[in-house]
Amino acid sequence: MIKRFYWCVERALLFMISSIILFPILWMFLTAFKLPRDAYSISIIFTPTLNNFLTVFAEPWNLGSMVMNSVIVAGTTVLIAVPCASLAAYSFSRFRVRGRKFLFFLILSTQFIPAVVIVLPFFLMFRDLGLLDTRFALIIVNLAIVTPFVTWMIKGFIDAIPSDSEEAAMIDGASRLRVIRDIVLPMAMPGILTSSIFCFILTWNEFLFALILTRRDAVTLPIGLVSFRTEHGDLWELMSAAGVMITVPIFIMALLIQKHFTRGMTAGAVK
Amino acid sequence: MQDKSLSYALLVPAFVVVLATTLYPLGYSLATAFREWDLTRQIRPGAFVGFDNFAYAFSETGFQNSIWVTTIFVVVSVAVTLVLAMSLALLLRRKGRMHTFTRIILILPFAMSPALIGVSYRFMFNPEFGVLAKGLAGIFPSLAGVPWLADPNLAMGVLLATDIWHWTPYMTFMCLGGLASIPKETEESARIDGASTLRIVFGIVLPQMKGILAITAVLKTIFALKMFDQVVTLTGGGPGRSTETLAYFIFNVGFKWYDMGYASALAWILTAIMMLISIWYVRMLISDKKMATA
Numbered sequence: 220m221i222k223r224f225y226w227c228v229e230r231a232l233l234f235m236i237s238s239i240i241l242f243p244i245l246w247m248f249l250t251a252f253k254l255p256r257d258a259y260s261i262s263i264i265f266t267p268t269l270n271n272f273l274t275v276f277a278e279p280w281n282l283g284s285m286v287m288n289s290v291i292v293a294g295t296t297v298l299i300a301v302p303c304a305s306l307a308a309y310s311f312s313r314f315r316v317r318g319r320k321f322l323f324f325l326i327l328s329t330q331f332i333p334a335v336v337i338v339l340p341f342f343l344m345f346r347d348l349g350l351l352d353t354r355f356a357l358i359i360v361n362l363a364i365v366t367p368f369v370t371w372m373i374k375g376f377i378d379a380i381p382s383d384s385e386e387a388a389m390i391d392g393a394s395r396l397r398v399i400r401d402i403v404l405p406m407a408m409p410g411i412l413t414s415s416i417f418c419f420i421l422t423w424n425e426f427l428f429a430l431i432l433t434r435r436d437a438v439t440l441p442i443g444l445v446s447f448r449t450e451h452g453d454l455w456e457l458m459s460a461a462g463v464m465i466t467v468p469i470f471i472m473a474l475l476i477q478k479h480f481t482r483g484m485t486a487g488a489v490k
Numbered sequence: 491m492q493d494k495s496l497s498y499a500l501l502v503p504a505f506v507v508v509l510a511t512t513l514y515p516l517g518y519s520l521a522t523a524f525r526e527w528d529l530t531r532q533i534r535p536g537a538f539v540g541f542d543n544f545a546y547a548f549s550e551t552g553f554q555n556s557i558w559v560t561t562i563f564v565v566v567s568v569a570v571t572l573v574l575a576m577s578l579a580l581l582l583r584r585k586g587r588m589h590t591f592t593r594i595i596l597i598l599p600f601a602m603s604p605a606l607i608g609v610s611y612r613f614m615f616n617p618e619f620g621v622l623a624k625g626l627a628g629i630f631p632s633l634a635g636v637p638w639l640a641d642p643n644l645a646m647g648v649l650l651a652t653d654i655w656h657w658t659p660y661m662t663f664m665c666l667g668g669l670a671s672i673p674k675e676t677e678e679s680a681r682i683d684g685a686s687t688l689r690i691v692f693g694i695v696l697p698q699m700k701g702i703l704a705i706t707a708v709l710k711t712i713f714a715l716k717m718f719d720q721v722v723t724l725t726g727g728g729p730g731r732s733t734e735t736l737a738y739f740i741f742n743v744g745f746k747w748y749d750m751g752y753a754s755a756l757a758w759i760l761t762a763i764m765m766l767i768s769i770w771y772v773r774m775l776i777s778d779k780k781m782a783t784a
Contacts, residue, residue: 363511
């Protein structure tokens with residue numbers, strides 16, 4: 220009897236939690252398919268339309284170019300940060316480098332520098348160099364946030380790989396570089412991919428840098444959202460359509476790494 | 491190549507990136523913090539003014555207000571997120587289809603852009619047509635017509651809600667990881683001896699989770715101190731200055747009023763706060779590891 224009661228309470232709790240998680244997301248998806256007049260009602264029965272998506276990709280919103288900017292900025296950041304971070308992570312994980320603790324602390328502590336501090340000097344420098352409102356500028360500042368973080372994360376994954384097979388191969392005469400390429404890299408791949416996706420998500424959602432460094436040409440998706448706040452009020456149905464465009468690719472990636480993600484998180488935090 | 495030189499060589503690319511993208515701006519903004527520099531009047535840094543910018547901060551209401559707002563925000567968001575995350579982890583570590591489903595969708599709020607979260611909560615709490623404002627008014631009639639984002643305390647509440655919704659999942663993952671790493675034996679034997687679930691949780695599980703919980707708390711503190719995105723898209727710092735966090739205040743000083751000297755000084759104050767917490771954090775990580783290997 221009591222057990223049955225607990226069982227019901229637990230189901231009810233889980234249902235409530237899932238609703239709290241999903242509701243804001245579902246509401247945004249619904250609104251994205253509503254006509255403007257329906258967007259201002261809370262009815263869930265309405266005639267769905269794809270017009271909002273057509274509108275946001277047309278003039279004057281040009282969501283397409285923002286998608287391009289976001290893809291290029293996030294993609295390039297990952298391509299630079301992850302290889303650098305993987306090499307450093309291997310070194311931190313396997314070698315007893317002199318001053319290793321200090322170096323690792325240096326890497327970690329940069330993670331805790333507020334983004335405003337980083338962007339202020341870069342804003343002044345890019346202004347002098349005429350690089351404001353370029354993707355290049357965004358990539359540079361994004362690297363600051365992302366590189367230390369992935370180093371930390373990948374180190375957690377490499378720590379979890381036993382070093383026995385590496386040592387065996389080296390005794391057999393394989394060089395350290397070959398060991399890294401042929402043994403460590405394949406084994407660390409799931410971790411590296413997880414970290415890459417994680418890093419992509421961080422950059423894709425990045426807001427502060429893009430708000431300060433872009434005006435028109437290099438505007439990314441999260442900044443695009445703000446532009447739907449016009450003098451005629453907030454255009455909710457268009458904001459929601461843009462929101463769907465920001466969210467869908469990231470959700471797919473997030474669900475792909477969901478399993479590894481939990482492990483990577485704790486590996487990085489505990490070790 | 492020798493291992494020794496290789497070990498350093500592998501570190502070079504990452505350090506070049508980190509030095510160029512963080513240490514250089516840090517140094518530059520520290521130098522600017524001691525100068526007078528109004529960007530609307532001069533394009534080069536002005537006169538050296540010593541600690542004037544720092545002293546000004548402590549005499550000015552905007553800064554004091556933002557410190558107060560940030561403190562409230564950090565305390566509430568860390569406390570609520572932590573309690574929720576730990577409870578969720580205890581609930582979700584069990585087996586079951588609904589448990590698995592909830593664990594999977596838990597990653598969605600975390601993956602969502604914080605700016606977008608701010609926008610969507612602003613939409614849902616609009617007093618005229620927001621679905622949550624209407625829904626809450628339907629359940630509690632006294633809440634009908636409440637101007638959620640126009641009232642200082644309620645606006646802070648909604649801002650906190652966006653942050654808690656965004657971060658609780660990540661913190662739950664960390665707690666789940668922690669729970670998975672503690673040995674099950676003591677818990678099981680206590681259960682066989684007939685100890686109640688509550689006693690097991692408070693007497694056996696939570697004490698072993700101390701390390702993880704401390705790390706989670708510090709991480710969440712750091713994230714909360716940086717609060718910026720939702721302030722822009724949800725409240726704009728308002729009503730009045732009631733949700734103007736330190737990060738948002740610095741942004742205004744630097745990029746609305748273009749006072750580079752003052753903004754740099756403020757940025758360094760925030761950095762100092764975060765550095766102190768992070769040193770404490772890294773210390774804890776190291777001592778925690780010692781405990782684990784001992």
